[in-house]
Amino acid sequence: MDWDRQARTGVAEGVLCSGKSAAQIEAIVAEARAKGSRLLLTRLAPDAFAALASKTRKALDHDPVSRTAVLGGPMPLAESGIGIVAAGTSDAPVAREAERTLAFAGHASTMITDVGVAGLWRLMERQDELKRFRIVIAVAGMEGALFSVLAGLVPAPVIAVPTSVGYGVAAGGTVALNAALASCAPGITVVNIDNGFGAATAAIKMLAIGSRE
């Protein structure tokens, strides 16, 4: 683990669990506990979590929806002005991964869901709220039209997180990803498919811009 990443780059390293064995995950958690470090684990699916030793499981605050776990207890939260806007119910796991990553670093955020553009008035009704965010993390799969519509409405930078929700041409999330990259609307930047963690990490770095000279 890159235990000094926090000091060097301003954000802690997350542990991507999807490619690791239970033994490898337990070793990392044990090392963190020995150092007294807090730790965020991502892509820790319920069955992978269940395969960990009881002692390890007890030390972790695991959230099955976002497949994240936190070692070291919650941080006191301060309002960040970050809005997480998700197009549909199925995008919730990724949106929540972003929310949990922000909370791990002490940032409270606001989640707005089910505002897909096929029902545009749902988004329009919440325009004023959307315009007040300092940063918007937009989460959408399928055709990803939400990214363009949002970025045309709000003054904040929009971080697009395409999700792998979809079927046919949309399977795997490539359509939403490319829609975000190809958007005509200003100020959209994009992270990898389903990468709620990466979007939150980038947002944390953006929040620090104002404090640097």
Next chain:
Amino acid sequence: MDWDRQARTGVAEGVLCSGKSAAQIEAIVAEARAKGSRLLLTRLAPDAFAALASKTRKALDHDPVSRTAVLGGPMPLAESGIGIVAAGTSDAPVAREAERTLAFAGHASTMITDVGVAGLWRLMERQDELKRFRIVIAVAGMEGALFSVLAGLVPAPVIAVPTSVGYGVAAGGTVALNAALASCAPGITVVNIDNGFGAATAAIKMLAIGSRE
């Protein structure tokens, strides 16, 4: 040429000129003139048109923007209730190909341009007009968000025509095409990239639904 297609399927065959030599195009025009048939030529770029014999050129009404030409003079136009909605200035050639194809069959249509979703209010301001169309032909490149937004707003069926306008991931029109296919909004059907002719032909067939029992 399939001279009986009009009788059999309700729409005349168009002559796709992009893969044909000047000699082949002239032969088809001559055959049509001999039969007294009207004819629509598509993808006849200005330099391909210029390469035709003077006699042939004079017989044709050529429009360089849409790269279409008509043999046999204009039809009297009747209002069709079809709206052609284009996202940007660069989508004009494809939108106009649809308009010219409709006019060739005697259908007047309404063109609305520059209503891309990055400036959503431009679309919202014209909502009432959009909702009155019987069929909407939507033309957009880049990320193709217009398709979903429109189909969520209007009761008419939406025929999406993705265009090859764009660069990077959007080059060639595949992103707009997939966005149309993956759209969560109801009632969108899709034609090939840049196929304004095909969209218009499908619209003409749809207009005839009411007259069939």
Next chain:
Amino acid sequence: MDWDRQARTGVAEGVLCSGKSAAQIEAIVAEARAKGSRLLLTRLAPDAFAALASKTRKALDHDPVSRTAVLGGPMPLAESGIGIVAAGTSDAPVAREAERTLAFAGHASTMITDVGVAGLWRLMERQDELKRFRIVIAVAGMEGALFSVLAGLVPAPVIAVPTSVGYGVAAGGTVALNAALASCAPGITVVNIDNGFGAATAAIKMLAIGSRE
């Protein structure tokens, strides 16, 4: 849920169940029941249906072949003039999703199956019947040659639904999809792979064209 979509766009929203948890589906069904709304659920596979609470299951009319379920009882059906034409036995689930979506909205349709073009005379024998349809929903996987053959035969608009049936280059349905988009035949429009629901929804909007001025 977009409970007003029916009023706004003429078709009700369907609930795509494939990305949703049992809890999420139950909440939506409960909300619909509380409102007295009818509801169509799609992509509700037999095991996902079985995972719902007994009370919810009893309220739903579930069809395992099409993986659809209806809340609120059947509508009285009126003949729509829509023909659903499927190339092979394996395309039945998608064809039936279209049929059930039409029935949910009160439209009776006619299903014709096993008319793939490798045995062209099966299609030719039924020409007269095919030519009487007001709209044709064509369902085919593999190489999708049915779309072109049908659209060259019938005067009605053809909505092509490519299916994911196939192996090798045809796996996933992309070949059938592209064949539909690239077809030389007039009047074909296309929906996403396996999207029987979308084809039916578009057909319902097309039926209404005649009633609008």
Next chain:
Amino acid sequence: MDWDRQARTGVAEGVLCSGKSAAQIEAIVAEARAKGSRLLLTRLAPDAFAALASKTRKALDHDPVSRTAVLGGPMPLAESGIGIVAAGTSDAPVAREAERTLAFAGHASTMITDVGVAGLWRLMERQDELKRFRIVIAVAGMEGALFSVLAGLVPAPVIAVPTSVGYGVAAGGTVALNAALASCAPGITVVNIDNGFGAATAAIKMLAIGSRE
């Protein structure tokens, strides 16, 4: 050059000129003349032909449509029973490359053009003729539906030659290629896009099957 290929495999090597300089082509022609060998050159576009030395040009029978050239004069032709069936006018160069390759080896063939499936009756009218061929070389671009329809009609093996004719998703010929490979109809085998030479060469090998024990 593989001067013994004819003896070893039953077919002569062709010289693919598209990647070669004028000097390289002239050297090969000179070597053939020195050996008294006949030679078939393919993909020799008109401007590449024009760039050859006058002496070389005079020795060659160049056909600009198929971009082929023959050194050594025509062979006496014997009827082969091979039919070359092309979907559209734009497929003519590839169909003619096959025809010229067959003629180079002494095989007369029959060319049938403009029988795309969007006008199915054109194909049906010639059914009896089509059924008499011993081998069918089918040439089509766009969605390639011709391959399946033909193979369902005729008893002969069908060699599919997809062409690069098309635009949007069909650009480059991949859709027609995949349609041929994915076809449900029996007895289709496939060669590379635009490879009329390869189809003819395979047909020549097939003709020899009967003469081998």
Next chain:
Amino acid sequence: MDWDRQARTGVAEGVLCSGKSAAQIEAIVAEARAKGSRLLLTRLAPDAFAALASKTRKALDHDPVSRTAVLGGPMPLAESGIGIVAAGTSDAPVAREAERTLAFAGHASTMITDVGVAGLWRLMERQDELKRFRIVIAVAGMEGALFSVLAGLVPAPVIAVPTSVGYGVAAGGTVALNAALASCAPGITVVNIDNGFGAATAAIKMLAIGSRE
């Protein structure tokens, strides 16, 4: 089922079982038995076979390696002169599907396995045998170099069957497929990935060339 395909095109239809339910397969078998027709079923995996009714299973001669089953007992076999040449052990299921399809139609064939080009002398040692075949069905996955090497050696037409054996870039069989299509060697034609049935069907049609005038 297309019960007359044998008469019309010279080869019987196979039943592709991979997309069909047990009920659908049983219905087809029952229909064939009622008609007294023989039947070849392909892609009938062991567990799908086991899911059939006992009565149906007893009527079928099932081969788990090739996943084929035959209804109606074996045909007397006559030597066809067809060689089936497979690159590696893992290609056996596809090679055997071809062998069983030929046998279903009464054609004995010769199988040669484990002659991948990485050990070229294995192939060279059997040159004389290979050169005597009237038709070669070549079966290979990974990089598919066998196709080119064989077609450069033998006078017979080579039908290439790429297999989905492989990993990394070769996963799914696309590399072997494209290698077959791109081959510089003469007389190769290609069928879909893993389509041993299609290769055999094409070979049967080729055998009949000599008997047609």
Next chain:
Amino acid sequence: MDWDRQARTGVAEGVLCSGKSAAQIEAIVAEARAKGSRLLLTRLAPDAFAALASKTRKALDHDPVSRTAVLGGPMPLAESGIGIVAAGTSDAPVAREAERTLAFAGHASTMITDVGVAGLWRLMERQDELKRFRIVIAVAGMEGALFSVLAGLVPAPVIAVPTSVGYGVAAGGTVALNAALASCAPGITVVNIDNGFGAATAAIKMLAIGSRE
């Protein structure tokens, strides 16, 4: 044109000239002049610029390297703390498009070039300077390794701009794009290939985060 975008979203709309005719560009410039608006034109290649009327050309400050033009004179520049870091000489046009877009909005930036990771010490030597930037716009083609290395070094958010520089697998910029999206390093967000304008626009929105509550 979306003349109010500045007010609504904080950044002015740019005019993407690559898909527009000279007449269309002149009309937009004329409209801007009539309104007294400043204007940024992008993708205005030297020959497209040369095709404009003399009067229009004189009104524009055109930069051939970045293919940008500015109407309305330069803004007074204030230091923004934005660093533009480019891997190689060939990435200069895109890097300069970003620089010019920032300058159009009054932001001075610092350009660092030729720091590709194949010569890592060039980057390491400038570490201290790199760590002081508030935002880093990283521009790289080929394999895009610069994005990960930079984001592991600096505390600022990194906006990755993949470029279309490269050949073979890297042609078109997709490898660099995917490398940016797949990066393990924290805080990278990505824009479309060659989209220096979009990166700068996003950076301007990020600068404003600190000033919003």
Next chain:
Amino acid sequence: MDWDRQARTGVAEGVLCSGKSAAQIEAIVAEARAKGSRLLLTRLAPDAFAALASKTRKALDHDPVSRTAVLGGPMPLAESGIGIVAAGTSDAPVAREAERTLAFAGHASTMITDVGVAGLWRLMERQDELKRFRIVIAVAGMEGALFSVLAGLVPAPVIAVPTSVGYGVAAGGTVALNAALASCAPGITVVNIDNGFGAATAAIKMLAIGSRE
């Protein structure tokens, strides 16, 4: 099996088990035992190993992490000067496949792990050690930036092994593969995704260069 490959090409053939049945693997092992040959089996996953007969299992030294097994006992190891450098924990199986393949041929190697470029100083701290290797086998997934950074640092040839570790655009390993191929750094050559065996085999051949004249 190609029992003479060692003599002919200097490296023994490995048995790729992923596409083979237990019976096929047992037959190969039995043949090797009968010949007294040593044997390396790759892609022998734990459950495939468990499915072998007890007698076979006992004869094999199976390593579950690398999924390799050795028949014939360990070779005495001599230092080869080959370094295996892996970016992350998840790349261990592939790195270890390379290490085991080297050891099977008698070559000791040095493994260095967890030196991904997001934490560049981990790599820089070990520069001197890295520069002493005669050959470097670099193993990395995701964006594959390690390949370029390493090849810019060390004088040894670098064999890049991209791994299938990753998600979203990086799923399957294609991004890392293309990054290796597109690298600007000198002296990188590349093997297939996850092909630790192939990298080790190539390294063994490279070691022999010095001993040949």
Next chain:
Amino acid sequence: MDWDRQARTGVAEGVLCSGKSAAQIEAIVAEARAKGSRLLLTRLAPDAFAALASKTRKALDHDPVSRTAVLGGPMPLAESGIGIVAAGTSDAPVAREAERTLAFAGHASTMITDVGVAGLWRLMERQDELKRFRIVIAVAGMEGALFSVLAGLVPAPVIAVPTSVGYGVAAGGTVALNAALASCAPGITVVNIDNGFGAATAAIKMLAIGSRE
């Protein structure tokens, strides 16, 4: 320019000219002359060379076939034992780029051309010569079967250079690239499409293995 790369990694940096302007190339050449450094320029096409100042052109030894130029005169050549083996005439530019890169570093090599596998005996006749090389650089486009055949024959490591020669599925060189990566033969490593320079650079590093301890 990375003037110290030679010292650090053992090979000098090449100047890839394809993305650079004449002014940029001249500046680099001038800098090299000022330093008294030798320089290798690649991808310097004849027209790009012609666009350079006369003074610059005179200082360079330009080879139009390989599109390379050398500043600083030829090195005395010593036999390296490297064989460059090219499948066809069209692969000559890439093969020669490798040869010139080796010569720039003082290494004489042996070129063998026109040994494609469709005429296998051409390769077999030269087996003894091929087996004596210390390193083989194999250059092939189309289906790339040469890579596997060579690597199965010779004890030397094989560096595969796929070329962009080909049409249809082989256009751009991806088929040859993937064939090299997927090869079953031992000891192949691969470089980017058309990257003769990279193959030579890797070979130079491999030659040095023996001299390092």
